[in-house]
Amino acid sequence: MSQIPTNLRYSDSHEWVQDNGDGTVTIGITDHAQQALGDVVFVELPEVGSTLTTGEEFGVVESVKAASDLYAPLGGEVLGVNTLLEDAPESLNESPYDDAWLIKIRLAEPDELESLMDADSYTELVANESND
Structure with missing residues (x-):
């Protein structure tokens, strides 16, 4: 069963x-996503300073099974990328919620955060996908 903080x-x-509480957020992939991908071997992330639009592709995670696009859940300016993943992409499998965050952005629209699912709704989504 996936961890869903x-x-x-x-x-x-x-x-x-x-939500970092200061108009910025940290973004990563879920435990469910890393399990579905399998062993991660490469991560491509955007440049610091680039601007993302909600729903826009911002990177790629490659595993031994497949390559999967990353989509911006929120729009804003990229303030930081996790350089650890360049040398240790497998960190995504080991610590998807801690060490292996992907990017940090300054939100263009802070209220947009409320449009995302809470843990209960996400748990339901994962359960429904597993039943399909």
Whole structure:
């Protein structure tokens, strides 16, 4: 069973979002997503300073099974990328909610955060996908 922390918000494309409380958020992929991908071997992330639009592709995670696009759950300016993933992409499998965050952004529309799912709604989404 996937870990689904209750303090995060979630997108239907399996990214998690942590509100940093200062108009910025940290974004990563969920435990469910990393399990579905299998062993991660490469991560491509956007440039610091680039601007993302909600729903826009912002990177790629490649595993031994497949390549999967990453989609911005929220729009804003990229403030930081996790350089650990360049040398240790397998961190996504080991610690998807801690060490292996993907990017940090300054939100263009802070209210947009409320449009994401809470942990209960995301748990329901994962359960429904598993039943399909």
